[in-house]
Amino acid sequence: MKNENHFMRKMSSKHLVTLSLGGVIGTGIFLSSGYLIQEAGAIGTIIAYMVGGALATLVMMCLGELSVQHPDTSSLHMYASKYIHPSVGFTVAWLYWLTWTVALGSQFITMGITLQKWFPQMPIWIWCAIFSGIILLLNVLDVKIFSVSEFWLSLIKVVALGIFVILGITAITGVLPVHASSAPLFHNLTANGLFPHGFGAVFIVLLSANFAFSGTELIGVAAGETSNPEKNIPKAIKRTLFLLVTLFIGTIVVIGALIPANSKALTESPFVIILQNLGIPFASDIMNFIIFIAILSGANSGLYAASRMLWSLAEDGTLPKIFSRLSKHGLPVNGLILTLAGGLLSLFSSIYAEDTVYLALVSISGFAVVAVWLSIGVSQLRFRQVFIKQHQLTELKYRTPGYPLVPWLVIILCSISLIGIYFDPNQRIALYFGIPFTVLTTLVYQLFYRKQKRSAYDISTVD
Template sequence: MEKSKQTFMRKMSAKHLIMLSLGGVIGTGIFLSTGYLIQTAGAIGTIIAYVIGAILVSLVMLCLGELSVYEPSTSSFHNYATKYISPGAGFVVAWLYWLTWTVALGSQFITMAILMQRWFPKVETWIWCLIFVNIILLSNIIDVRWFSVSEFWMSLIKVLALTIFLILGTGGIFGFLPISPSGSAPLFQEFTANGTFPKGIGAVFLAILSANFAFSGTELIGVAAGETENPKKNIPKAIIKTITILVVLFIGTIIIIGALLPQSSATLTESPFISILNTLGVPYAADIMNFILISAILSGANSGLYAASRMLWSLANVGTLPKKFAKLTKRGLPIYGLLLTILGGFLSLFSSIYAADTVYLVLVSISGFAVVVVWLSIGWSQLNFRKQYLKSGQSVADLGYQTPMYPIVPWLVIILCAISMIGIAFDPNQRVALLIGIPFLIICYAYYELIFKKKIADSQIDETNDVKQEEKV
């Protein structure tokens, strides 16, 4: 199957890559779910969980770095899985990743609409959904530079919010800021107020699963590799800085929340940020957090639409979707992929409202499972890539970026991702992800092998015959 001759424009710098990745990662997980995790696993257990999550995502990004610098392409890990594992594996990875972001779009639209009702209670949620859809569609459809700049500023709001929270929280812990109502510095007394692990070590293991998902989105750097200027320089720089920022912000945030928020507090039902900002005497804390949450979700939706549309383009570019989806505008944008993803987001939104216990449950389960599968595919691809690279007689010294400690790093990624999948089976709330995700993966792979593989082979034969006919003429 002939690939599209159109190319994406390389306009993203290292700072845009960093903010794109942060935009996909920093969301409701850190702003809303951390209180619940600390309540169940304890502050120390949650810190351990996030440290392990940070280690895993760092290993994944080290693998992706070598692949992306050597072969920077749009929706790269789909291409790497296709090339270094099997075409069927690449097909499955691409569809899983597209589904992940598309399902997220539906929940993000409705969540932003509900948050806006705090300020505008008389405006219907569907109106806000349409407004936010148009905002992210315009951000993605004008120009990749425009997208990069808009995502940069939206992500910057989240990064600054977490940074300011860390500064204020540190001031509260060490007594530089008064704590209401006691007025005394708590230091780290709350860390073990209910014991080191309040609900046992099993709760910590389940918190690790949540931490892994909290770090998902960092791989967006690989999606944007084909639109990055000077990828050999900018991709490694973006990876190192992204991981550093995430580790400092995420683990620092957990430490602050664990130290300042009582584990028995009833306010764990809302954002722990609001509770802590209120105890520090920050005025309008709830309104401030509402604005930050909307910015965080809007940024995530913006990144999600970008990533999902590139996956559709990548599938069409190798012939597993109609060629129309490989068509780019004059500004290098996959217009049909953007529109189909927006449509998918709307369908996800409607299913969350009208079929929450059936269709939407299936979609959410598959998308949650997909993150681990994608990370596993990156480690597996890098493992096989290096083998093929060396087998071809080339030297590791010639690689623009080298994954350190090969093959230990990719094997650790594969093993840790496999352990995460096994761990999902022990969590009653996430077990459905395996029960639905694994059959979906098998069906996708079988569909490719039994149907698309034959279609592509027939198409290649037809193209070869056409070429021969032209040569005769």
Template sequence: MTPLPGEKTLPNALPQTTATQVPLRRLQRTMDARHLIMIALGGVIGSGLFLSSGYTISQAGPLGAIIAYLVGAAVVYLVMACLGELAIAYPVSGAFHIYAARSIGPATGFTTAWLYWLCWVVALGSEFTASGILMQRWFPAVPVWVWCLIFAAILFTLNAISARVFGEAEFWFSLVKVLAIVALIVLGAAAIFGFTPLSGEHPPALLLSNFDTGEGLFPNGFSGVIVTALAVFYAFSGSELIGVAAGETKDPAKNIPRALRSTVLRLLILFVGAIAVIAAIIPWQEAGLTSSPFVDVFQYVGVPFAPDIMNFVIITALLSAGNSGLFSCARMLFSLAEEGHAPQAFTKLTKRGVPLFALSVSILIGLVSLLTSVIAADTVYLVLVSIAGFAVVAVWMSIVASQFFHRRRFVREGGVVADLSYRTPWYPLLPILAFVVLLISVVAIAFDPNQVAALYFGVPFVGACYLYFWLRHGRKGKQQSPRIDRESAPAE
């Protein structure tokens, strides 16, 4: 396309759009780096850490659990390093499938989008249900389905007002979770050394006594660590939400790299720190039997009303993850429609730049997935959950593969790597290493009976998406030109 006067055409940049292609309403760039960080943390920190971390320790042992989370954090860094370059090169909303469509092929982009959308739609139903069950601690007479509808209405409203309101809500939701984890790390670390000012019992210093399991460093063998590491990959899912929000971020070239670096560092400190403290205080044989290791640790250090406090924190964590998930679902449908791969009704925006129809459909399908968990738990819901679990690693694989092909094409078409606002380090080693590690994790799922259903249903779903796309659009397909703000395009 002919550039505007004074405008340069960049290698491998998104095609510029003409005035006739740009509607009067568009997504608004209203979010800062702090919003991106908390959106990513909101998507990652959920019931997995607050409720299931004890099971992780019981499977891998104290040291093994820490190693598994360190490996998970390393993989997150690899994926985020690739995501940074792509998110600035393609600063559009719901960007994962844009990366894949431009760098690999439109069929891959189409499949990536529907995988990720389904992943979060299924998660919505789970978050609402779990929140409703926890609310019964305080309101046992109120049915769970009532709380599900209340929470769905709250999250829908927060998302429907504007991206800025969503970002602010997610900031405060996530802050509650982060403060709870920081409190656990600080108070728990003090208790490990025998300092428990809140406790009337004042237990002695534990130091590293729990790490001496009596059965070696890895009481269930190193295979327990490997299986746990696979589960940790899923626990870290949500960190990629920064890419979904790229199209509604102020100054993407500045704020996206800052958010990526901060997110990886904070996840490393929060997750590994929390696991280390829990492993040091709760014996590994008992860790898998507790309903919430956070409650046990807070009671150990003498925090009053620990069960009620953690009930509130966990509900907040669930709603935070649901809030981020609903945002992601709406932007994925919006972006798919812009590409011509979903009904054009999904591109309609409110005056404040919110894809309201896409948002409405996403919340409704989320509630439908909730219903399937009740009326078809062993059939439809099992399939949905399995595909959703497979989708996490599949999307990460598409991100690192997209970065590899994006950079190669950028250089081939005359681009200068030094001119990129953000460069994935150690190219091409980093994306290749990330892809291989993720591929190994997918293959390893076949040997875990608790996760193998993800392959049984996930792989056929991917094949069906490719087949549908090729039958409808042909092998090459067709691509629209997504809107981007010219001032946020990569600078030469």
């Protein structure tokens, strides 16, 4: 099995869960949920999140079989290289690295803006420098320090969303004294009809809902640093998906039930408005703190994931070997530094080249989420076909349920999502930049790396 023992296996099931949650639960659910409800209605948004959760579940079923069989830090890159084509793996690695690196840039500046609420005199660039140093330290000292820090950061987000949902349900049903005489129940969910802007709006929101679950695949990236992967990976997948679907849909139900669809509060700060209406003191400060933690956790997870892609490319011979060197604690320090530098360049481009360079980067990273999930479905389909030619099916320690239906559903739904991007004017540009970038990376591989020895990715064999 390729290089799986280079990294130290210190992560447990709970660390995998919180790592994945750290990548998924970000500013989207806290800042964009109200906008989505206004666009498609509460019922439409709930349907979109259910479909997004279903697709994420299907993807993780496929990833589970691959990552248990190949608990490798190369993961997504290696699966696509071995079971589709090496050029596809090369493209997947760069797409995935770019996704998290661009996110780092936006997260740094959002963190700075968030903290200006409390420290208005402090320039944003100072906050960006401070948090760059913090997440780098969390990632370079020891993977145990990283996983423990991400555990607590993610736990704060999960608990915050859980408390919000519980408080919201008590308000909806009139259990809380402040709402005892006027429990809204669920009338607001359908006050303007099931689909106030037509069913087509649900399709557009569906694309955003799919993106909302991106980050769950971090479990596969961390497989190479996980103890007892055949036990911990399936357990982590189940727990992650249960928490995400419950919290995301619960949040949409609460916001949709407590705030009318025509209220300006939906696009301003629905969380703050609801907490204030419930009589929670310092509601604005509480939410500002939670949003700050969400961003810090997402940046922490993103730096981890992107650096592992650079290590994987270097191990594959398509990046200088300096990026495959590990510290005495088994960490790709050079990859971490380059990724952080890329995040800071992304930040600068968002300030000085917002309509050109940054627009292209954001568009490619949006396209990348669906493209990487698509590669997981295809990889699992091909993996099983090769495996059963040499092994008994019972030899698999984890099997994707419903094969081949599940991987085919992933392929079909991801393809529909990519096509659907074209019909949303706000997201269409993702195709205009994403497709040329994919073609470019494929050509680069064919021109410069095609003739390299590829014995590690011989599709005729399964480890």
